[in-house]
Amino acid sequence: MSDQPPRMSDPPQMSLADIAKASGVSLATASRALNDAYGVAASTRQRVLDIARQLDYVVSPDAARLAGGATRRVALVVPHIERWFFGELVSGLEHELSAAGLDVLLYHVGDAEDRAEFFAELPARRKVDAVVVLALPVGESERLRLELMGVTIVAAGGQSAAYPYVRIDDEVAARQAVDHLLRLGHTRIGMISAADPDQPGWPSLPGRSQGYYAALAAAGITLDERLVITVDWGGTSGADAMARLLSLPTPPTAVYAHSDEVALGAMRTIRRAGLRIPEDISIVGIDDHPLADLVDLTTVHQPVREQGITAARMLLGLLRGDTDVDQAVTLPTYLVPRRTTAAAPGRL
Amino acid sequence: MSDQPPRMSDPPQMSLADIAKASGVSLATASRALNDAYGVAASTRQRVLDIARQLDYVVSPDAARLAGGATRRVALVVPHIERWFFGELVSGLEHELSAAGLDVLLYHVGDAEDRAEFFAELPARRKVDAVVVLALPVGESERLRLELMGVTIVAAGGQSAAYPYVRIDDEVAARQAVDHLLRLGHTRIGMISAADPDQPGWPSLPGRSQGYYAALAAAGITLDERLVITVDWGGTSGADAMARLLSLPTPPTAVYAHSDEVALGAMRTIRRAGLRIPEDISIVGIDDHPLADLVDLTTVHQPVREQGITAARMLLGLLRGDTDVDQAVTLPTYLVPRRTTAAAPGRL
DNA sequence: CTGTTAGCGCGTTCAT
DNA sequence: ATGAACGCGCTAACAG
Numbered sequence: 001m002s003d004q005p006p007r008m009s010d011p012p013q014m015s016l017a018d019i020a021k022a023s024g025v026s027l028a029t030a031s032r033a034l035n036d037a038y039g040v041a042a043s044t045r046q047r048v049l050d051i052a053r054q055l056d057y058v059v060s061p062d063a064a065r066l067a068g069g070a071t072r073r074v075a076l077v078v079p080h081i082e083r084w085f086f087g088e089l090v091s092g093l094e095h096e097l098s099a100a101g102l103d104v105l106l107y108h109v110g111d112a113e114d115r116a117e118f119f120a121e122l123p124a125r126r127k128v129d130a131v132v133v134l135a136l137p138v139g140e141s142e143r144l145r146l147e148l149m150g151v152t153i154v155a156a157g158g159q160s161a162a163y164p165y166v167r168i169d170d171e172v173a174a175r176q177a178v179d180h181l182l183r184l185g186h187t188r189i190g191m192i193s194a195a196d197p198d199q200p201g202w203p204s205l206p207g208r209s210q211g212y213y214a215a216l217a218a219a220g221i222t223l224d225e226r227l228v229i230t231v232d233w234g235g236t237s238g239a240d241a242m243a244r245l246l247s248l249p250t251p252p253t254a255v256y257a258h259s260d261e262v263a264l265g266a267m268r269t270i271r272r273a274g275l276r277i278p279e280d281i282s283i284v285g286i287d288d289h290p291l292a293d294l295v296d297l298t299t300v301h302q303p304v305r306e307q308g309i310t311a312a313r314m315l316l317g318l319l320r321g322d323t324d325v326d327q328a329v330t331l332p333t334y335l336v337p338r339r340t341t342a343a344a345p346g347r348l
Numbered sequence: 349m350s351d352q353p354p355r356m357s358d359p360p361q362m363s364l365a366d367i368a369k370a371s372g373v374s375l376a377t378a379s380r381a382l383n384d385a386y387g388v389a390a391s392t393r394q395r396v397l398d399i400a401r402q403l404d405y406v407v408s409p410d411a412a413r414l415a416g417g418a419t420r421r422v423a424l425v426v427p428h429i430e431r432w433f434f435g436e437l438v439s440g441l442e443h444e445l446s447a448a449g450l451d452v453l454l455y456h457v458g459d460a461e462d463r464a465e466f467f468a469e470l471p472a473r474r475k476v477d478a479v480v481v482l483a484l485p486v487g488e489s490e491r492l493r494l495e496l497m498g499v500t501i502v503a504a505g506g507q508s509a510a511y512p513y514v515r516i517d518d519e520v521a522a523r524q525a526v527d528h529l530l531r532l533g534h535t536r537i538g539m540i541s542a543a544d545p546d547q548p549g550w551p552s553l554p555g556r557s558q559g560y561y562a563a564l565a566a567a568g569i570t571l572d573e574r575l576v577i578t579v580d581w582g583g584t585s586g587a588d589a590m591a592r593l594l595s596l597p598t599p600p601t602a603v604y605a606h607s608d609e610v611a612l613g614a615m616r617t618i619r620r621a622g623l624r625i626p627e628d629i630s631i632v633g634i635d636d637h638p639l640a641d642l643v644d645l646t647t648v649h650q651p652v653r654e655q656g657i658t659a660a661r662m663l664l665g666l667l668r669g670d671t672d673v674d675q676a677v678t679l680p681t682y683l684v685p686r687r688t689t690a691a692a693p694g695r696l
Numbered sequence: 697c698t699g700t701t702a703g704c705g706c707g708t709t710c711a712t
Numbered sequence: 713a714t715g716a717a718c719g720c721g722c723t724a725a726c727a728g
Contacts, residue, residue, distance in 0.1 A: 015704090015705055015706080016705065016706060016707095017705080017706095025714075025715090026714065026715045026716080027705095027706080027707095027715080027716090028707085028708080028714070028715060028716080029713080029714055029715075031706065031707060031708090032707090032713095032714090035707080039713055039714080040713070040714085041713060041714090044713080044714085056468075056469065058469070058471065058473065058474075059705085059706075060414070060474055060704090060705055060706070061410070061475060062409070062410040062411075062413040062414045062419070062474075062475075062704085062705075062706090063410075063414050063704070063705030063706040063707090063720090064705080064706055064707070065410045065706090065720085066408075066410050066411055066414055066704090066705080066706070066707090066719090066720045066721065066722090067705075067706040067707040067708075067719080067720055068706090068707055068708070068719090068720065069706070069707055069708095071410075076454070081429075081435050081438055081439050081442065082432065082435040082436045082438075082439045082653075083435065084430065084432065084435075086435070087429050087430040087431065087432075087434070087435040088430045090429055090430075090454070090456075091429050091430045091456060094429070094454055094455075094456040095456065095458075098455070098456070098471070103453055103471070103472075103475065104453065104454045104455075105451055105452065105453055105454070106424070106438070106442060106452045106453070106454045107442075107446070107452075108439060108442045108443065108446070120404075121406065125406050125408055125409070126408075127409065127410075127451065234638075235638060235639060235641070235642040236641070236642075239642070261638075261639070261642075264639060264642045264643070265642050267642070268642050268643070268644065290582075290583060290609075291583060291609070291612060291639055293583065293584070294583040294584075294587070294609075294612040294613050294615070294616050295612070295616070295643065296616065305430075363720090363721055363722085364721065364722060364723095365721080365722095373698075373699085374698065374699045374700080375699085375700090375721095375722080375723090376698070376699060376700075376701095376723080376724085377697085377698055377699070379722065379723060379724095380697095380698090380723090383723085387697055387698080388697070388698085389697065389698090392697085392698085407721085407722075408720090408721055408722070410720090410721080410722090411704090411720070411721035411722040411723085412721080412722055412723070413704085413722090414703095414704045414705065414706090414720090414721080414722070414723090415703080415704055415721075415722040415723040415724075416703090416704065416722085416723055416724065417722070417723050417724090
């Protein structure tokens with residue numbers, strides 16, 4: 001029942017007028033103080049701020065917005081919130097954004113249809129000051145629509161359109177994975193590529209395919225197209241893809257998967273086929289999913305939460321009008337060797 | 349205030365007044381029609397609705413709220429958005445809520461500190477019509493704070509305080525897991541319990557411990573307390589706990605873990621110790637995490653996304669003022685036997 | 697059934 | 713540096 005000593009505040013309704021009166025200033029001055037605007041004596045501002053905090057006052061975003069101010073809201077547009085990668089990204093973004101006093105609106109856009117609807121509806125109502133697009137390609141018309149409404153946009157966990165972005169270099173990550181296999185002496189390396197749900201057959205992360213091609217080319221290995229399989233994202237698909245790889249006349253001695261989840265599926269297929277990892281077949285993924293550590297999967301680590309945090313800070317800077325914000329950040333990735341990769345059979 | 353350079357003077361922004369005029373009715377009537385209120389001729393309502401849709405008009409939540417209406421926003425208070433369980437729950441909630449035209453605000457409260465702050469400041473105050481608390485125990489003092497917001501509250505993925513809830517029965521799930529082990533002839537069954545981060549040493553899901561105790565008791569097995577280990581949630585902790593279990597004079601022949609993630613960690617320890625699963629040790633988890641299937645982990649399935657969907661519908665009903673909404677829903681769980689459990693050693 | 701009117705809480709010109 | 717007044721877009725009484 002009894003709360004903390006000094007933190008007693010339950011007036012459900014408390015308006016700017018209240019704190020203005022309590023501070024002995026006018027509404028306008030109180031407003032300016034809270035908004036960090038020009039033309040307020042430092043001492044006055046401080047007094048208002050103190051009173052406001054003491055009274056546990058928060059401006060009503062609704063009223064603020066209506067009066068022409070900012071909404072203090074940011075929309076996160078995310079394709080698959082149930083996947084670890086996006087959860088982690090959202091976690092980082094939310095942390096920074098809410099610390100800055102911004103509210104986070106979550107919009108889950110699964111397929112292209114959801115997306116079209118989102119971009120059609122959101123701008124019309126000016127519900128937010130900014131939009132963070134998570135690893136989602138944004139079309140040109142969608143971009144214009146948003147731009148027109150004057151909302152700031154940032155891409156996190158991937159690059160899209162011409163927005164400021166925070167990402168990793170997928171091609172580099174792919175090369176780190178494949179080069180590792182190459183170094184171990186593998187020459188017959190399969191790739192299980194994760195497809196874009198909206199564009200089956202095409203990798204959703206093209207860089208992760210390009211890195212594979214580049215690595216093979218650099219090693220002077222001619223591509224065997226039968227070794228490349230593109231499937232839906234997810235473990236089950238990975239398992240199926242691996243089965244196809246194993247049924248080849250000459251199966252690969254190593255497999256590179258676009259993601260750890262896919263790699264895990266492949267591992268199950270390999271083991272069920274009675275083959276050993278890494279003695280018979282090596283496998284490497286990308287992401288460094290927390291479970292990768294638990295299954296001893298060799299993978300390429302990418303800093304996911306940090307991408308979210310960085311994107312949030314970038315956005316905050318943009319919103320603040322800073323002129324020196326770096327609008328193109330690529331975070332580093334690195335190989336994490338574990339127990340699913342070893343020298344090619346008969347080569348040690 | 350600091351917008352993009354060019355101030356667009358072409359805001360396709362239209363108001364209720366516009367659609368009222370276009371429909372040849374008054375503001376009030378238009379409002380009533382849009383809000384599905386009583387006392388509007390069906391024909392009039394239809395006309396207004398048609399015009400509104402045709403003009404791609406959406407009411408401004410800000411103005412609506414300010415004028416005393418609903419915000420059409422719901423807050424999701426979630427502890428660990430990066431974990432699969434919560435992502436899935438959020439996904440289900442978001443889907444239903446946004447389908448009903450509600451916006452979703454995300455409040456991530458990680459540790460006890462976040463939580464204290466959340467409940468102290470109630471950032472969601474006056475911003476939402478309802479809040480959904482995700483698998484988060486709400487204390488009495490916190491409950492009072494929440495109540496202060498004067499909004500509808502629902503608990504999803506767990507029960508908390510006296511709010512309407514959707515959950516599974518953790519004790520039943522635990523019994524399904526442990527009974528399975530018992531049926532296989534195991535008598536020495538260890539438990540790796542996942543602790544509440546805020547209250548180390550105590551299981552965050554007490555029912556999952558109680559089910560274990562109940563199952564053993566029902567089987568007439570006296571509890572060996574050394575077989576129960578409580579660790580932080582997560583795979584690494586599971587691995588550590590398993591190591592302790594293995595170092596016992598007489599290690600268990602089977603292990604029941606509070607979650608699949610924990611079970612995965614335990615599996616790694618078992619395998620690294622040179623023991624075979626399930627020949628030497630059986631292991632079972634709870635959740636049916638998508639990766640459980642990929643590692644052939646026996647577990648108890650719980651419908652996570654469905655809990656989110658159900659909670660959302662419950663909330664919608666409450667908001668709508670329905671009188672016949674079921675405010676206490678417990679969804680069923682079931683055992684999914686896979687390859688990590690087998691008859692007790694020397695008993696087949 | 698429908699129209700009129702009065703704010704909701706705040707940012708913003710204008711004044712001073 | 714500060715204050716007074718206006719209006720953002722909408723819902724909620726009240727009339728009619």
